[in-house]
Amino acid sequence: MSDKELYRQKMKAQLDELKADVDKLRAKASGASTDAQLKLSQHVKDLEVRIDEGKVKLTALADVSADRWDTVKEGFESVWKSLKSSVKDVSAKFKN
Numbered sequence: 001m002s003d004k005e006l007y008r009q010k011m012k013a014q015l016d017e018l019k020a021d022v023d024k025l026r027a028k029a030s031g032a033s034t035d036a037q038l039k040l041s042q043h044v045k046d047l048e049v050r051i052d053e054g055k056v057k058l059t060a061l062a063d064v065s066a067d068r069w070d071t072v073k074e075g076f077e078s079v080w081k082s083l084k085s086s087v088k089d090v091s092a093k094f095k096n
Helices: 003-030 033-065 069-093
Strands: none
Touching: 003 033, 003 069, 033 069
């Protein structure tokens, strides 16, 4: 298996973990006060959109040529870091 494929599989697993974290936030929202539910639900929707964008970029990694690999990989890593930070921030805001 190529380094590119190994990297893609690793990042897919990490995106799946973030998706699970977002699902936990959604579950937490259902037990929160109405105001907190609204805020948390909006954050969850925003995170889901960003996860979907990450999946699109991840798919692009599979098809990228060797000469563009580093550029596309850097773009994905930027999206990944931002998404991971956002999930962490939202989780911290609504921690019980």
